[in-house]
Amino acid sequence: MAAAVLLSVSAQAAEHATITLYHHISETTPASTSVPPAKFREQMEHLKADGFTVMALPELLNALQQRQQIPDKTVAITFDDGYISIYDTAFPMLQEYGFPFTVFINTQPHNDRMNGYMSWEHIREMSDAGVTFANHMENHPHMVDALEGEDDAARIARLEEELLRSQERIAAETGQDHKFMAYPYGEYDIPVKEMMERLGFIGIGQQSGAVGFDSDFLALPRFPFGGSFTDLNDFKQKVQTLSFNLQEVDPETQMTTETSPEVTLQFGPGNFNYRQLGCFAGGQPLQMEWLDQENGRVRLSTEQQFNMRRFRYLCTAPATGMPGRFYWYSKDWTRSLPGNQD
Structure with missing residues (x-):
């Protein structure tokens, strides 16, 4: 075994x-x-x-x-x-x-x-x-x-x-x-x-x-x-x-006009436990609404306001049987608005 x-x-x-x-x-x-x-x-x-x-x-x-x-x-x-x-x-x-x-x-x-x-x-x-x-x-x-x-x-x-x-x-x-x-x-x-x-x-x-x-x-x-x-x-x-196997990212685009957009993700099977998945933005936990936890489908949202041009949501989960190693995914957002360039 x-x-x-x-x-x-x-x-x-x-x-x-x-x-x-x-x-x-x-x-x-x-x-x-x-x-x-x-x-x-x-x-x-x-x-x-x-x-x-x-x-x-x-x-x-x-x-x-x-x-x-x-x-x-x-x-x-x-x-x-x-x-x-x-x-x-x-x-x-x-x-x-x-x-x-x-x-x-x-x-x-x-x-x-x-x-x-x-x-x-x-x-x-x-x-x-x-x-x-x-x-x-x-x-x-x-x-x-x-x-x-x-x-x-x-x-x-x-x-x-x-x-x-x-x-x-x-x-x-x-x-x-x-x-x-x-x-x-x-x-x-x-x-x-x-x-x-x-x-x-x-x-x-x-x-x-x-x-x-x-x-x-x-x-x-x-x-x-x-x-x-x-x-x-x-x-x-x-x-x-x-690397996670993302089976759904909705919306697919990174473009948004919002300062706290929602995203729905479906994580395919891997060497990790869905219940150990954690998602964050700006160093703070995101709100995770499980739509189908058995199949790894979750909606992420936040009350934080991100006014910068680019920001990201980050999700990680510890790899089973591999101490200290994590699965890692980030969803980037870009707010392309007048005056909001680098």
């Missing part, structure tokens, strides 16, 4: 991974998106010492889509925007550890040789060394926001042109043509996801959570690190999380 339980737990773990997200590895850049080099080294040392498999993102995404088992505690490392500290600090450190990684670049700052960003010479050097480069659009737009006078069709046509221009420039400079894109600011809506699907792209967000066989490949989660999220214990907890 014990062997059967261990086999079940091992099989569950072989379906999951996490993707980390960084921007700056520096002590002199904006704190909210920066991890000091010493903290970053601590995190990489933990991955090495604790037996994690650090997998290149293209390899990981292919394995998950093909439903191929992967090693337990698998991580892919990613960076957004292409800042110079990735080249100066992260690149040599990750080479030292032998860890593959991916950089999502918005191409215009590199075209313009903007201060604080890598040059195309840096990018080509890293690409030649095996670093993956992929799309983060051209001008880092709020993809959910229409320009004045635009309807949805015109907005999507504009975004498609920008996406493809960026894709062509990355391919021309690096020879890489990966069909996945990290949404700027982690923002997307249903028309954007439909565009991505039509063009054959995988979409990657900034909502926290693990990835698995049944994840939404038009909006894969990543764990962002920076600012208050640089503590090693926080890192240890997140990189070993497991």
Whole structure:
């Protein structure tokens, strides 16, 4: 019986991974998106010492889509925007550890040789060394926001042109043509996801959570690190999380005009107990109305008011037979209103 339980737990773990997200590895850049080099080294040392498999993102995404088992505690490392500290600090450190990684670049700052960003010479050097480069659009737009006078069709046509221009420039400079894109600011809506699907792209967000066989490949989660999220214990907890199988998310879109929206979720079966599910927002428990607890269907609501542009609801549950490990899902919201931009 014990062997059967261990086999079940091992099989569950072989379906999951996490993707980390960084921007700056520096002590002199904006704190909210920066991890000091010493903290970053601590995190990489933990991955090495604790037996994690650090997998290149293209390899990981292919394995998950093909439903191929992967090693337990698998991580892919990613960076957004292409800042110079990735080249100066992260690149040599990750080479030292032998860890593959991916950089999502918005191409215009590199075209313009903007201060604080890598040059195309840096990018080509890293690409030649095996670093993956992929799309983060051209001008880092709020993809959910229409320009004045635009309807949805015109907005999507504009975004498609920008996406493809960026894709062509990355391919021309690096020879890489990966069909996945990290949404700027982690923002997307249903028309954007439909565009991505039509063009054959995988979409990657900034909502926290693990990835698995049944994840939404038009909006894969990543764990962002920076600012208050640089503590090693926080890192240890997140990189070993497991992915819920969400069978219903209503509303599917992250767009809302409300400050305290409701959402209905149905969690598919997994190696956890529905009665141990906890959901939170702003550090406070959400109201959980079970619509069908036996089948994992719950409505979440709150009396809190969230006036910022982006906020999220978080749900976790302890994994049975895997002490200290949790299933993790977050539902992101975006309030795209006049004057409510970054």
